Amino acid sequence: MRIKMCGIHVTDPAAAFEFYRDTLGFEELLAMPEHHLFIVKSPQDPDGVGLLLEPSDNPVAEAYRAGVYEQGLPAIVFGTADVRAEYERLIELGVRFTREPTADPSGISAVFDDTCGNLVQLHQD
Template sequence: MRIHLTSVFVDDQDRALRFYTDVLGFVKKAEVPVGKDRWLTVVSPEDPDGTELLLEPDGHPAVKPYKTALVNDGIPAASFAVDDVHAEFARLRGLGVRFTQEPMEAGPVTVAVLDDTCGNLIQILHSR
């Protein structure tokens, strides 16, 4: 068994697609119209057949309170591995990305947390 798909709830699929591709560097994998929304996924360019991230619309009534609670408590909705948190932090900050937590050592990992502009906090991390 392996993880095939995971998702983050986004408040604007177009803005999310731009952020996750143009800023974070993922590539679009699927885009299928589903009513007023789309089945919209991105993947890592390093693993195009790997786990897909669904940019899922946050229209369900339970989602907005859930997202708000996570953000208010500083809890990331997802975590992405990077080779060097400090370098990625500098690159993303140079692109105007807002971080809620600058790089910090946490035992065997270095982590930082960013705002994805679509209602989520996202953690980047590197394991030593």
Template sequence: MRITTASIFVDDQQKALDFYTTKLGFQLKTDVPAGPFRWLTVVSPEVPDGVELLLEPSEHPAVRPFKEALVADGIPFNSFAVQDVQAEYERLIGLGVRFVQEPAQMGPVTTAVLDDTCGNLIQIAAMNEPG
């Protein structure tokens, strides 16, 4: 058994697609009409046949309060691995991405948390060099 798809609830699928591709650098994998919405997935260009991130509409009544509670508490919904958090932070700041947590060392990992503009906080993380 393996993970093929992971979901993230987004307020606007097109806005999410734009953010996740033009800002974060993911690639469109699947875009299929699904009733009034789309089955819309993106993948890492580093692993195009890897796990797909489904940009799922926030339509279920339980989703909005769940997302709002996570954001209010500063809890990221997903975490994405990067090679260098500081470099990625600077690249994304240059693209206008808003961070709610600047890069911070937390033991063996460095993290930063950004706002995906679609109702979620996303963590970027990298393991620190042993030393």
């Protein structure tokens, strides 16, 4: 058994799709704008997990998304070989970070705002 897809609740699936594709560099796995359905995948892992950019139109989902964001907690963690290089690349693209690269016993991490209601953590072992 393996994880095939996971989801992240976003305030605007179409805008999230553009950000995750055009800024972060993910690839389109599925886009059905008429159904507000957008799924991206990592170009580094083409057979890996799909990421569903899920609308937060359900009140329970929106309460969870908003609560996690308000507490400053990342909704998802993306692994990278070099957090500092990704940080510099994304800063150049105008991405707003809430935490610069920081080392601790688990590795190096940084946190940015995905512009669609979530904080995302980058992590390097």
